[in-house]
Amino acid sequence: MRTDNIVRIDAVKVLLANLGEVDTERFISMIKRDTFDYTEWQRDLFKGKTIEEIHAMATEHEKNQNTAV
Numbered sequence: 001m002r003t004d005n006i007v008r009i010d011a012v013k014v015l016l017a018n019l020g021e022v023d024t025e026r027f028i029s030m031i032k033r034d035t036f037d038y039t040e041w042q043r044d045l046f047k048g049k050t051i052e053e054i055h056a057m058a059t060e061h062e063k064n065q066n067t068a069v
Contacts, residue, residue: 002010015024046054 012024015027019027049057
């Protein structure tokens with residue numbers, strides 16, 4: 001299992017690659033000042049979806065990640 005620090009570093013790398021420095025800083029600032037409930041967000045993300053739909057989303061995401069590397 002990866003450490004929390006490694007996950008943080010990888011997350012910042014992803015943000016920088018996709019948002020750039022300025023928007024990454026903006027995003028981190030927003031997250032720090034916002035009361036963000038990941039569990040609630042996740043419930044809303046998958047609300048109304050079947051396990052098959054969620055699996056298809058995960059499979060597509062993994063496929064996209066493998067082609068991006």
